[in-house]
Amino acid sequence: MKNIASTVRRFAGVLLPVAFAAASLGAQAQEVVKIGFSSPLSGPQSAYGTDNRDGLMLAVKELNAKGVTVGGQKVTFEVVAEDDGADPRQGVAVAQKLADSKVKFVVGPYNSGVAIPAGRVYNESGMVMMTVGSNPKITELGYPRLFRIGVNDVQLGAAMAVYAAKEMKIKNVAVVDDRSAYGQGLVQEFVAEAKRQGLNIVKQEFTTDKATDFTPILTSIRSAKPDAVFFGGYSAQGGPMLRQMVSLGVQAKLLGGDGICATETARLSGGAADGRVLCAQAGTILGKADTGRAFAAKYKAAYNRDPLTYAANFYDGAMLLADAMQKAGSTDAGKVAETIAKGSYKGVAGEYSFTDKHDLKSSPVSVYGFKGGQPEVLSSF
Template sequence: MPIVLGAVSPVAQAQEVVKIGLSSPLSGPQSAYGEDNRDGLLLAVRELNAQGVQVGGRKVVFEVQAEDDAADPRQGVAVAQKLADEKVKFVLGPYNSGVAIPAGRVYNEAGMVVLTVGSNPRITQLGYSRLFRIGGNDTQVGGAMALYAAKDLKLKNVAVVDDRTAYGQGLAAEFVAEAKRQGLNIVRQEFTTDKASDFTAILTTIRAAKPDAVFFGGYSAQGGVLLRQMASLGIQAKLLGGDGICDTELNRLSSGMADGKVFCLQARVILNSAETGRAFAAKYRAAYQRDPLTYAANFYDGAMLLADAMQKSGSTDPGKVAEAIAKGSYRGVVAEYSFTDKHDLKVSPMSVYGFKGGQPVALASF
């Protein structure tokens, strides 16, 4: 069943209602991310509705229709079709690249505006005119992590594991490409699945190669277990990764082993480094009594970007809104949302995190 939030009161029924669909994993191992995305979006919608947004002289009230894609490509396509059938014209998500790629076709055929954080480069190479990536791509994230590994951590030998998802494979491939350019030795390349929980066999092979670090292309649900099993096998290597492992969930699933061991990279500014970021984090904590995870601020920004484009175009027509997004620029919490002709961000800030006290701690931005 969908979650429909932000419904208008009877007094507001004469106003134009604009639905924003959400496609994210609200169940399963990645549900913490999906809930984080949803709550960032809801925070923005509450603020927009409190402001009384006007588009072309008409009052607009926003609703959120949140759908669970469970990080599953097939379910994500079904969600896309459901939103299309219900005439939802604007969508935030999908969160996962493996969902965004097949679902993107459905959204494109329905003429919907889609703002995704899916990072696989293929997403924007599909050429969908109303799809925009509001986070970094794997080329940026994987490459930046390789640079940090070589230049700052001064590693020499790295093993690589990916979870065979579009996200994990893409991230690992970009890490490997840049790592080789930086002179790092890739001593082993292995793969698992995003459902696996026993990594003993591949870790035993990796242990023999004696790496300084293991780069994992995947998410915390497996990354935390991987780290714990590395320790049980006596592998002292650091664990590197992208935004998928950059959260407290990884520390919990590793039984508290992340401190000093894990380095991860997120395609965003450090929230605490700017007043806008600190203000967003404070609002999020006040609303939900927890810290934002990886992409809450991007989903917040996504709703604000849509509203800004509607106001600039004077229309809620998805074609006109997409054109305004493509040609315009919007300064959000996370980034300056200005897009290339392929609808990637022109500039995507990067931040490296380590762990201290089980919490991700910002180390550097570039």
């Protein structure tokens, strides 16, 4: 009997520490939530993609440093960043890759032309998708877990047309789009509002989102003598287009949406942006609010450069997801989507509260000019 008792005590001495160790490991167990990212990290729009990614990464770094608990369990976040090249086919491949990797949340895509086809994959995979793509068709898809966390083309195009008519007092406008879903949608909405405001559309031209020589279309536009050229596209083309406008003697102002509302436009224009470029962009003016200034300072400290157009929205996207998870007490994509749809969140770039179609209920639009190569706010709508 003594031998049996001794054996039991020895086993108990081994099992007790093991049990305590197991309990300790259970208490420290963390759920890793992967947040997918889709934007162009290569090609002409890579500056914007990098800007978006770094805004998202900054938020995730802060969340993990602070510590987030969901339903009583500690959660850590991990970014799965993918390059969609601003190309629809590549964007669909990225969506499928993220779906196959069991990622449940994605912030992106950046481009409307990518968001529309990739959205189908994200929807079929049950993922929550938060995009800044501005083409109205995106939310018309009716996907229950898709949210637009930026402004749409209707608001951007209309604001720029109203400003051109009422503040700039111009009469004649030429329009150019880059044949992307974003560029075409933006020009369409600008033209519709411009006509309502009594402006004359004296020329309509198009290019591509990879073009570098705009001489033929600018020569055609020059003959129409417009007061302004509205461009539906991005800085990669907008900057060089302005430089070539100057060299060809086209005196018109260059107008556009958020795609050219960045220092990249000034850099690529060869310093011609000051007094020549006006653009419409959504959300809070970072330099006018404490939260915006704080974000811009943190971003610059982390990356040694100023944020461009949508870094703040991608930052907000991660914060919005984390907030919804905490409120839902779950990391289940369906429950998180329901919480986002019904609730609201105050972010750096504005208030995130959604309509039934999952567009933002309220998103102010500001018109910017350029001074010293930097966008400078002129008016807000």
